[in-house]
Amino acid sequence: MNKKKEIVIGVTGGISAYKACELVRSLARKGYGVTVLMSAEAKHFVGPLTFRTLSGRPVISDMFSEDVAWNPCHVAVAEKADIVVVVPATAHTIAKLAQGQCDDIISCVVMATKAKVIVCPAMNDNMYAHPAMRENMKKIAGFGYTIIEPIKGELACGKVGLGHLAGINTILKAIEKSLK
Numbered sequence: 001m002n003k004k005k006e007i008v009i010g011v012t013g014g015i016s017a018y019k020a021c022e023l024v025r026s027l028a029r030k031g032y033g034v035t036v037l038m039s040a041e042a043k044h045f046v047g048p049l050t051f052r053t054l055s056g057r058p059v060i061s062d063m064f065s066e067d068v069a070w071n072p073c074h075v076a077v078a079e080k081a082d083i084v085v086v087v088p089a090t091a092h093t094i095a096k097l098a099q100g101q102c103d104d105i106i107s108c109v110v111m112a113t114k115a116k117v118i119v120c121p122a123m124n125d126n127m128y129a130h131p132a133m134r135e136n137m138k139k140i141a142g143f144g145y146t147i148i149e150p151i152k153g154e155l156a157c158g159k160v161g162l163g164h165l166a167g168i169n170t171i172l173k174a175i176e177k178s179l180k
């Protein structure tokens with residue numbers, strides 16, 4: 001029997017964090033092993049209990065928690081992963097990834113993994129167009145990360161612009177294609 005593929009989903013603090021719930025549910029239903037990591041800010045948008053229930057696994061947010069079974073957990077998670085997907089990826093987290101900063105579970109796992117990394121940005125259109133973001137996107141693409149570009153759509157501020165998270169089906173297809 002094929003080994004169950006291990007998918008790590010890193011959820012950061014954007015308004016579209018709730019859409020990651022649907023993604024996690026679909027992946028778990030398809031039989032993948034799904035481990036959800038959350039930034040501290042992501043927990044303002046969705047409760048870890050939701051992801052825990054949908055994935056059937058504990059959510060990792062605090063790297064320093066004694067409840068976390070693996071030690072050091074970010075390395076164990078990074079090594080176990082067949083793919084790491086940051087969805088949604090905030091401007092803040094993308095900037096950290098571009099600079100190689102490691103101050104939370106998501107940035108540490110992305111740096112520590114040898115698995116494929118998919119980044120799904122979602123933010124205000126002006127943030128997405130900012131030269132700093134353009135530079136950061138170029139950098140992370142240069143690291144070999146796959147970027148699933150946001151689409152034009154309704155943004156948290158109510159206006160329509162380029163920064164809306166790509167469709168969950170698009171992200172799902174990209175994950176499955178990368179796992180082949």
Ligand SMILES: Cc1cc2nc3c(=O)[nH]c(=O)nc-3n(C[C@H](O)[C@H](O)[C@H](O)COP(=O)(O)O)c2cc1C
Binds near residue numbers: 012039042091127
């Ligand atoms: C209501 C609200 C919605 C937000 N939505 C986004 C977003 O969609 N994208 C983004 O890049 N930042 C967004 N932010 C700002 C981030 O939450 C903030 O930059 C945070 O520091 C991100 O932290 P993290 O990347 O560690 O999760 C939002 C903030 C608030 C208050």
